[in-house]
Amino acid sequence: MIDVQQHDSQSTALGLQDRPAPGVAGEPAAGNGPLVPPLVTGAEDTVDQAQGAHHRRRWFSGRSGSEDTIQDVDHDTMTLPAQQGPIVRAKAGKAHRGWYAPAATPAPTTTRQAEILNTALIAAPTDDEGVVVGRDRLSNAPVAHDPFTAYEKKTITSPNVVVLGVVGAGKSSLLKTVYVLRPIILRGRRVVIIDKKDRAGEGENAELTRELGTEPFRMVLGGGGTVLNLLDPAILAGDGIAGQYRLLLAVAEEANDGRLLDKWERHALRVAHKATLAATEADGVDPLLEHLVFHLGTHHADFQDFSAAAQERLHQAGLGVRFLFEASLSDELAGLFDGPTSKHVQLASRLTTFDVSQLPEAGPAVSMVMAVANVWLLGTLRNQRNYQTNFIAEEGWSLSQGGTGRLMRSNSKLARGLGLSNIASFHHPADIPRDSPAVAMLKEAQTIHLYRQDRAEDIDMCMTSFGLEAGSREVLANLENGHHLMKIGNRREIHVEHVRSDFEARITNTDEAMIAGPR
Ligand SMILES: Nc1ncnc2c1ncn2[C@@H]1O[C@H](COP(=O)(O)OP(=O)(O)OP(=O)(O)O)[C@@H](O)[C@H]1O
Numbered sequence: 010m011i012d013v014q015q016h017d018s019q020s021t022a023l024g025l026q027d028r029p030a031p032g033v034a035g036e037p038a039a040g041n042g043p044l045v046p047p048l049v050t051g052a053e054d055t056v057d058q059a060q061g062a063h064h065r066r067r068w069f070s071g072r073s074g075s076e077d078t079i080q081d082v083d084h085d086t087m088t089l090p091a092q093q094g095p096i097v098r099a100k101a102g103k104a105h106r107g108w109y110a111p112a113a114t115p116a117p118t119t120t121r122q123a124e125i126l127n128t129a130l131i132a133a134p135t136d137d138e139g140v141v142v143g144r145d146r147l148s149n150a151p152v153a154h155d156p157f158t159a160y161e162k163k164t165i166t167s168p169n170v171v172v173l174g175v176v177g178a179g180k181s182s183l184l185k186t187v188y189v190l191r192p193i194i195l196r197g198r199r200v201v202i203i204d205k206k207d208r209a210g211e212g213e214n215a216e217l218t219r220e221l222g223t224e225p226f227r228m229v230l231g232g233g234g235t236v237l238n239l240l241d242p243a244i245l246a247g248d249g250i251a252g253q254y255r256l257l258l259a260v261a262e263e264a265n266d267g268r269l270l271d272k273w274e275r276h277a278l279r280v281a282h283k284a285t286l287a288a289t290e291a292d293g294v295d296p297l298l299e300h301l302v303f304h305l306g307t308h309h310a311d312f313q314d315f316s317a318a319a320q321e322r323l324h325q326a327g328l329g330v331r332f333l334f335e336a337s338l339s340d341e342l343a344g345l346f347d348g349p350t351s352k353h354v355q356l357a358s359r360l361t362t363f364d365v366s367q368l369p370e371a372g373p374a375v376s377m378v379m380a381v382a383n384v385w386l387l388g389t390l391r392n393q394r395n396y397q398t399n400f401i402a403e404e405g406w407s408l409s410q411g412g413t414g415r416l417m418r419s420n421s422k423l424a425r426g427l428g429l430s431n432i433a434s435f436h437h438p439a440d441i442p443r444d445s446p447a448v449a450m451l452k453e454a455q456t457i458h459l460y461r462q463d464r465a466e467d468i469d470m471c472m473t474s475f476g477l478e479a480g481s482r483e484v485l486a487n488l489e490n491g492h493h494l495m496k497i498g499n500r501r502e503i504h505v506e507h508v509r510s511d512f513e514a515r516i517t518n519t520d521e522a523m524i525a526g527p528r
């Protein structure tokens with residue numbers, strides 16, 4: 010705060026009250042001189058220099074009664090610095106009527122320096138190259154962040170992101186905007202979504218996916234949805250026969266309740282896979298899962314040199330794997346992998362949505378689709394190094410168990426090397442078992458969006474896991490929808506209001522089923 014009295018005292022003491030106004034006649038001076046006339050409007054003596062000098066003299070002498078002091082100053086020897094900078098002060102008359110009328114020359118500064126002037130700004134400004142998130146509730150400053158640019162700038166050491174919060178707090182809205190719609194328009198960006206939540210009979214990201222010009226892969230049991238042929242070379246994104254074998258293995262293990270195949274079973278699968286490819290190539294047909302099933306459990310030429318016991322063991326191991334795949338072709342999982350890949354499957358799009366919202370929670374279907382998505386994605390990432398990919402798994406908790414959890418975990422490890430940002434959302438962090446891969450995801454993530462929590466144990470977990478400031482405990486319990494605490498790396502968390510455009514609000518509002526009621 011500029012002290013009006015002090016400045017006037019100084020100026021008068023220096024004998025400047027009679028200094029003619031430079032610049033525009035009749036206007037007060039601006040510049041970096043020793044004078045900083047008060048900015049306070051309404052103070053009698055801040056206004057018109059011609060009149061103001063007179064006012065000040067009277068004001069000063071009236072208060073101090075010391076005109077003598079002024080006369081002590083030697084006016085002739087006083088050297089004043091040249092006036093600098095533009096004249097930025099408004100007309101004196103206007104200033105008198107309350108217009109903003111700074112007399113000091115503005116000096117260039119940086120946001121970082123300006124922080125100190127704004128005590129309301131509790132954290133360093135966010136990434137000016139990032140994706141806009143919303144506004145800082147304390148300073149009203151725009152907040153922007155992007156895991157990839159932040160990683161490049163070494164603000165964070167992991168591109169993985171976690172979003173936590175109670176039902177309906179605004180997590181999906183954030184993911185759909187900040188991690189899909191906004192970054193996807195940037196060069197070299199791609200998004201893959203595992204869409205788990207049902208909204209009017211399809212995944213909640215279906216509309217968004219169509220808006221962006223692609224059709225979601227609608228995975229449904231019993232036919233009528235998208236079919237993904239596990240032996241389709243396109244699914245491998247150029248990852249070769251070894252990649253295809255890894256996919257078959259992952260799917261078989263999902264069908265095996267997440268348990269790993271032993272070395273006999275794996276060998277039987279490898280041999281059957283090779284035999285399938287050779288036979289279908291000879292017949293000039295596309296390999297399908299049913300061809301593989303046919304070759305599993307048969308006696309292959311590769312086994313000829315083995316003892317009878319070993320041959321029998323491999324035969325039985327192959328049969329075991331065959332039963333697993335047969336289950337995925339039977340009614341239980343019919344419609345997902347049985348047949349050629351559906352025509353609408355465009356795996357090269359910038360947005361790929363695997364809609365698993367219609368698959369049952371229990372059973373291996375979701376995990377199997379996750380395995381396909383994962384193998385395809387890794388193949389794509391390895392072969393197209395110029396892309397940065399957001400891999401979004403909503404309700405990451407249910408996806409973080411069993412074999413899918415292992416996949417997510419291995420993705421997490423590969424994230425940096427492959428330009429992959431794994432983004433998961435969770436409701437209640439305290440419910441996640443300590444040994445779950447989801448806990449590792451929470452620990453690794455360096456971009457954390459914390460929406461409202463309503464249980465003490467969840468708030469405690471957020472406070473300790475993310476090292477939040479003591480004051481954030483209450484904030485966390487009382488955040489409105491669309492508001493969250495955002496913590497980037499080791500920086501202090503900031504209270505962010507996520508801001509959406511009209512289009513984004515329309516596409517992210519999930520309340521209509523609740524609001525509309527029965528029709
Ligand atoms: N930035 C925002 N500003 C205002 N309201 C918002 C904002 N984001 C979300 N909302 C409101 O909150 C509602 C729920 O949002 P959203 O579906 O994103 O929550 P969620 O946390 O994903 O819920 P769930 O846990 O059920 O998946 C939206 O329909 C919308 O009305």
Ligand SMILES: [Mg+2]
Pocket residue numbers: 180181182206403
């Ligand atoms: Mg949601």
